[in-house]
Amino acid sequence: MPKKYTPIDEDGNDIEPPIKKKKSAKSPQKKPESIDDILKRFSNTFIPQEESIREYSNDSHYTQPIQTDDEKERISALKKIITKLERRYLNSKKEDNQKLSTLEKKYAKLLNPAQLQAAITVDGPLLVVAGAGSGKTRTLVHRAAYMLERGINAKNILLLTFTRRASKEIQLRVNQLIGSEKADALTAGTFHGIANAILRRQHTLLDISPSFTIADKPDSADIIRLIRHRIKIEKKGPILKNSKIVDIFSRSRNLEISVEKTTERIQPEYLVYAEELQQLFTLFTEYKSEHNIMDYDDLLSEFQRHLEENRLFCSQMQKQFQYIMVDEFQDTNIIQKRIVNTLAAKHKNIMVVGDDAQSIYAFRGAVFENILTFPEQWKECTLIKIEQNYRSQPAIIELTNTILNAASIGYHKKLFSDKKIGDSPKLIKASSAGDEASRVVNMIEKELETIKPKDIAVLYRSGYHSTHIQTELLRRAIPFVVYGGITFTERRHIKDVISFFKIVANKRDIVAWNRLLMLLPGIGPVTARKILNAIQSGNGEALRPFFAAKQGDYLLAFIEAVTTATRPGLSLKDMCEIIFAYYIPLLSEIETDVSDRLKDLEILREISAKYRSVNSFVSDFTLDAPQKMRNNSPVSDRQIEETITLSTVHSAKGLEWHTVFVPHLLDGMFPSNRALKNFSNLEEERRLFYVACSRAKERLFLSYPATHFFGGRASGIPSRFLHEIDSLL
DNA sequence: TAAGTGTGCGTTTTT
């Protein structure tokens, strides 16, 4: 068996010199090391590294994961569905001599025949399978415009998108097409955004509190942190990480399978804690409802639950949304599909668009079967395929088609393009991650001679893959924006201030209270809990003893700020003043590098000024975090023109660039280590690779380093996906 | 009981 890991690279890496810690020599080890451990450490340190760049021509490196019986079954079932779909598609292909109305003729000039059909087929269920770059958004935009022009009331149209960015773009383009008065009344947004808005607006009918706050993932992890001590958790295996627990819970709900099953599937090391996890899940659920908190999954499932249980509400919704369009349908999960089905049940004017080859959100419960089985659900549905690609030049299309052909299933689309053939995709081999970064940036500089910064993107598998490239770009003073990874919202001081707003919005948001209390010097978990008990007791006097304690002045200042900020009639601007006046001095006390953070807070002030209610500010902020960052702060649209884009592949979905770089194509990085042993996960990684490459219009550069630091070890095997497209590079 | 230090461990992807 070939050696899987090469030892630590000690030379030539100017970015991240590996400093070998000698901790074991200093601190006495309690348990004696096993011979295996010692040997492992020895070989990591002293066995000379392999310096040559590996070639991918030899596929003995790659062990294909074994398909489980379930997977085999699923695939053969899907294949049957696809064959049926294909047959049905061929039968339904109409002769194109239908007579067009004047209005339709207008749209015929703007769209190709398939797009036109998709746009003017307004009544009844409709499935549009659209390949990458085939003008999916264009079709949606024109369809909405066509409907409005045909006299359908904008209020009766619901457009569900995957990201806020997509919904904003569609709305903007509809505006440009037919003017804003009509288009503005259209309901467009993400599933989560719409669920949030409707739950708040209809709170009386639904009998819920409209002041609930929304917990993002770190917030949920905080809740777990607060409640995990209520049950005894003996150390039986690996440490239970709060954020992983949250992942398990969320996935369990998205897939609608038990916590234990989910654990087995995504975090089998935690199976020893199955019982504890189940208990925690119950506590977690109770905690959220007690404190008027909803997480992302609650927004969807509560919405769906009310639709099911409240007939009045349901019929109101069905009456309002007579025409429904869903973008990126391949990435919907069971609950989202159910919501759509319920909403469309009465009028049946439901149109879904998607591409099964771009389904990359299985980790969030997405089932691309949703798109393939749509015609089974809606028997009378019309089926349209849009296959012409307007984005990429033929050499790139050939490559992306090849990637798809390696996939085991899929509703195969033969994308084709009229564009003239351009440069073939290039492969860059580097000796180390630092070397890779500098080669990539060399190419970027070369590209910049002919194209604009905003036409270039670097797309990688995981957030932390961007660090080397970032360092290199910073060094050469090339401005860039980072999408994905650590967002603005997750920065500590932003979370603090938002927590303050959350308290104002929802007094019961104990997570927010706790966070702010723990910030105070002299207050730790125990005191914080006591204070919280006092606050929740509903008796103000109970707080008095804490003011008298040695760090009481801090607490007093905090409580005073809270009461001032909660006074009725304050604008968000006033509130910001009060909060900052309290928080900034405190921040300077506990942090050293305040100036950067103050800039962030200024941005926060600007954003908040646009809102009139605390609730909408806080929920929008959680659902639609500003994530464009440059030197760690959001940038204006103007600056974006001058910057190149660094993004995770996931965040790059639906976007396109003249030139695209896909670095770190090592087995274990892309495809990710986690996916190597599981057949379906590996298939999803391949689709992800497909999404990455199909973002490129003219030029595509793939690259990999010989080694990459990876928890002290380095993997040096080129990605198996490169092997699959070998001949095209 | 808060807060600081050390250490071991495991690194997706997002609304």
Place this chain on the structure above:
DNA sequence: CGCACACTTA
């Protein structure tokens, strides 16, 4: 590199 936990110190 960040975190959960163990242990120490004040």
